[in-house]
Amino acid sequence: MxxxxxxxxxxxxxxxxxxxxxxxxxxxxxxxxxYGDDIIIVDCGIGFPDIFEMPGVDILIPxxxxxEKNSHKIRGLFLTHGHEDHIGAVPYLxxxxxxxxxxxxxxxxxxxxxxxxxKSFNHLKEQTKLNxxxxxxxxxxxxxxTIKGFRVFHSxxxxxxxxxxxxxxLLLHMGEYKIxxxxxxxxxMNLGIIENYGKQGVLCLLSDCLMAISNKPTKSESxxxxxxxxxxxxxxxxxxxxxxxxxxxxxxxxVINAAVxxxxxxxxxxxxxxxxxxxxxxxxxxxxxxxxFVPEKEASKLPxxxxxxxxxxxxxxxxxSLGRLxxxxxxxxxxxxxxxxxxxxDPAPPGTDITVEKLTDKLILLDxxxxxxxxxxxxxxxxxxxxxxxxxxxKLVNPKYFIPLxxxxxxxxxxxxxxxSIGFSKNNVFECLEGGSVEFSGGIAKxxxxxxxQQVYINTKTASKISSVVVDDREKMSDxxxxxxxxxxxxxxxxxxxxxxxxxxxxxxxxxxxxxxRKAKKAVVKSISKRGNKTKDWSSLRRRIESDIxxxxxxxxxxxxxxxxxTVGL
Ligand SMILES: [Zn+2]
Numbered sequence: 001m002x003x004x005x006x007x008x009x010x011x012x013x014x015x016x017x018x019x020x021x022x023x024x025x026x027x028x029x030x031x032x033x034x035y036g037d038d039i040i041i042v043d044c045g046i047g048f049p050d051i052f053e054m055p056g057v058d059i060l061i062p063x064x065x066x067x068e069k070n071s072h073k074i075r076g077l078f079l080t081h082g083h084e085d086h087i088g089a090v091p092y093l094x095x096x097x098x099x100x101x102x103x104x105x106x107x108x109x110x111x112x113x114x115x116x117x118x119k120s121f122n123h124l125k126e127q128t129k130l131n132x133x134x135x136x137x138x139x140x141x142x143x144x145x146t147i148k149g150f151r152v153f154h155s156x157x158x159x160x161x162x163x164x165x166x167x168x169x170l171l172l173h174m175g176e177y178k179i180x181x182x183x184x185x186x187x188x189m190n191l192g193i194i195e196n197y198g199k200q201g202v203l204c205l206l207s208d209c210l211m212a213i214s215n216k217p218t219k220s221e222s223x224x225x226x227x228x229x230x231x232x233x234x235x236x237x238x239x240x241x242x243x244x245x246x247x248x249x250x251x252x253x254x255v256i257n258a259a260v261x262x263x264x265x266x267x268x269x270x271x272x273x274x275x276x277x278x279x280x281x282x283x284x285x286x287x288x289x290x291x292x293f294v295p296e297k298e299a300s301k302l303p304x305x306x307x308x309x310x311x312x313x314x315x316x317x318x319x320x321s322l323g324r325l326x327x328x329x330x331x332x333x334x335x336x337x338x339x340x341x342x343x344x345x346d347p348a349p350p351g352t353d354i355t356v357e358k359l360t361d362k363l364i365l366l367d368x369x370x371x372x373x374x375x376x377x378x379x380x381x382x383x384x385x386x387x388x389x390x391x392x393x394x395k396l397v398n399p400k401y402f403i404p405l406x407x408x409x410x411x412x413x414x415x416x417x418x419x420x421s422i423g424f425s426k427n428n429v430f431e432c433l434e435g436g437s438v439e440f441s442g443g444i445a446k447x448x449x450x451x452x453x454q455q456v457y458i459n460t461k462t463a464s465k466i467s468s469v470v471v472d473d474r475e476k477m478s479d480x481x482x483x484x485x486x487x488x489x490x491x492x493x494x495x496x497x498x499x500x501x502x503x504x505x506x507x508x509x510x511x512x513x514x515x516x517x518r519k520a521k522k523a524v525v526k527s528i529s530k531r532g533n534k535t536k537d538w539s540s541l542r543r544r545i546e547s548d549i550x551x552x553x554x555x556x557x558x559x560x561x562x563x564x565x566x567t568v569g570l
Contacts, residue, residue: 015168016448017204018437021047021062022406025434026210027085029406030062031173035166038143039073041100042162042173043080046088049457055474058460061089063453064096066435071097075142078133079104080152080175081159082111083247091121092458094128103133103140103147105158110279120463135160150197152177153189155221155383156247157285168440169203172397176208176406178385179392184221185250185285195396202399203440209404209415211384218389219381221250224344227378228258231342231371232308239304239339240264241368243314243322246272249280251344252310256288259308266292267299269333270312270321277310296332304336314345316355326362335366343372344379387418394419401445402429403438473562480561481506485524485549487567495567497525507561516556523552538567 015035022029028047033040047060054060067074077100079087087108094100102112109130116125133140135149146165153159154176164171172194181188211218232240244251252273259266268277280286299307313322322341324330341363343356360370373379384406385393394402402424404415409431416429430438430447437448457466484503488496500521504510510517527548531541546563554560 013167015166015440016437017171017206017403017432017440018066018448018451019403019405019432019434020064020066020453021045021434022085023404023412023432023434023436024409025060026406026408026411028060028062028089029086030089031206031405032067033145033164033166033171034070034073035144035168037073038075038145039067039070040075040142040145040147040164041067041077043086043175044077044089044093045083045085046458047085053475054457054471055478056459057457057466057471059088059458061092061456061458063435063456064093065453066451067093068096074100075145076101076103076131076140076147078147078162079108080161080173081105081154082108082156083154083176086176087111091115091118091124092463094124095121095463098124098127099129101129101131103131105134105160106132107156107158107279107283107285110283111275114275114279118463134158139165150193151187151190153180153183153186154178155250157186157249163197166203166440169400169443170197170200171204171206172197172202172399173206174208174393176210176384177389177393178218178383179389180218180220182220182222183250184224184254191392191396194393198397198399202397203443204401204403204438204445205394205397205399206403206405207390207393207415208384209390209407209411211382211386212390212404212407212411212414212418214386215388216386218386219378221254221381223378223381224251224254225258227376228254228344229261231340231376232258232262232264235340236262237305239309239336240307240342241309241311241322241325241335241339242342242344243311243320244273244344245314245346246270246276246312248345249276249285252277252280253286255308255310255344256286256292260288260292264306264308265294265302267294267296267307267309267333269296269309269330273310273312273321300332300334304339309333313359314343314356315352316357316359318355323359326359326366335363335368337367339368341368341370342379343370346373346380346382387414390415391418391422394424395422400428400443401438401440403432404429409433476560476562477506480559481508482564483507483520483549483553483561484564484566485520485545487524487528487545487565488570489567490570495528496570497521497528500524504561507559508557519556520549520552523549542567 013036018032020030025047029043029045031042049057135151139146139148148163149160152161161174242255311321313320325335363370404412412431416426419429420426435451435453438445439448459466482505486501488499502517527545542565545565549563
């Protein structure tokens with residue numbers, strides 16, 4: 001009996017690693033580490049919606065249901081770096097589970113504080129415990145986990161990975177990284193520290209796998225310096241505008257450097273780049289003399305050829321500073337003829353290529369010269385190492401097991417193949433779908449259970465969820481419009497289908513479709529006569545009429561708009 005109890009105890013005391021996001025959609029990264037009664041979380045990011053399939057959705061966040069159910073076990077949230085797909089969902093998690101202690105670098109702390117300034121998250125300002133935790137901090141022990149940060153290089157300063165000691169062994173959560181021998185701002189990655197962990201024996205390496213599909217050598221951030229200088233010289237005597245990802249502190253630094261060497265002053269415009277700019281100045285990452293910068297409101301008074309504008313709008317966002325400029329709706333900046341507009345970012349992140357092109361079209365019609373990845377090399381370098389970097393880290397760490405993170409299914413498979421090609425067993429590389437897990441017991445890993453996760457849609461204006469039913473309706477309406485049937489009811493409650501009215505929007509033009517409307521009214525009469533025109537269970541009758549009309553319309557025009565059947569008393 002005693003033996004049984006002990007073995008039962010052993011079953012519950014196993015290490016479980018469960019990515020809740022960041023393994024199928026690239027972004028909304030969140031990984032749960034669980035042992036007995038303790039959970040620590042690494043990263044909590046947002047995802048970006050498919051604008052065609054998810055109309056009106058601003059961002060996606062991870063499904064927190066598992067964490068809500070196990071909230072009593074959560075000991076802390078550790079953040080690797082300040083990109084939105086790693087920290088953007090923190091306020092939403094804290095809305096549901098307050099009081100989670102947060103461990104992050106100073107830069108990430110500032111970024112979170114700036115999020116807590118927003119009205120919807122203001123209450124989090126006082127109640128959230130932000131602990132400064134970076135590679136120079138000591139270890140932190142939380143229940144069964146002891147965590148230590150180590151420096152990695154990525155496209156945002158103060159990025160770190162975590163060495164996590166567990167009763168099962170040492171884990172290395174690398175975060176996002178690349179081996180850049182000549183970074184623009186920070187020191188290159190200290191590979192010696194990673195090698196040392198390898199010597200201690202690592203049970204599992206959790207590695208970025210985004211660029212596992214690339215066999216090309218990893219490009220250095222400093223490669224961009226030459227590009228900027230060349231373009232800025234070409235733009236002499238002209239208005240000059242650069243748009244970039246708002247969190248790109250080192251990119252911003254490079255543009256300002258190039259501006260200074262060409263005798264131009266700098267104007268920063270757009271909410272998110274202004275936020276990053278002020279945080280980067282506060283922390284000393286952008287330490288140019290004050291008189292280099294010109295406030296947006298004063299920029300129009302100065303000769304335009306003496307300025308460089310850094311604007312939001314790299315993904316073609318409608319309300320961004322560049323978006324407004326392209327529609328002549330920017331109050332403080334006017335696009336001059338022959339201006340040069342440089343898009344210095346990822347050439348086509350999924351879902352944004354069409355909106356970006358619409359924006360570049362407008363700029364070209366306004367006589368601007370648009371420089372983007374399609375016409376100029378070296379306008380962007382990825383912050384993620386290519387396959388060779390992943391192989392090098394794997395050889396240094398020499399772990400028993402691997403879990404690739406931060407990629408799609410295709411990229412996880414490319415990572416697994418890469419590990420196979422340098423002599424590791426592919427069976428020891430676990431490709432986890434969202435909610436899937438790997439369990440470690442007695443130093444042996446096996447595929448664990450998978451919990452169901454849902455897509456969680458967010459409206460950022462109200463910081464609230466949008467139901468999937470609403471998103472489905474919006475998609476259907478944007479595809480095929482809406483078809484409303486209004487059926488009158490007499491005082492005794494009897495439906496009068498012969499007097500029905502039909503209203504449509506975005507489906508057909510009623511005046512041109514009288515015959516279809518006539519037939520549709522007939523279909524309503526038929527549907528009701530089949531089921532009796534007096535019923536107490538109106539909602540089930542309404543659903544049946546809706547599905548009859550849906551079938552009818554699909555047969556007649558091959559389309560399925562959103563159908564609403566409504567009754568009004570006479
Ligand atoms: Zn990142």
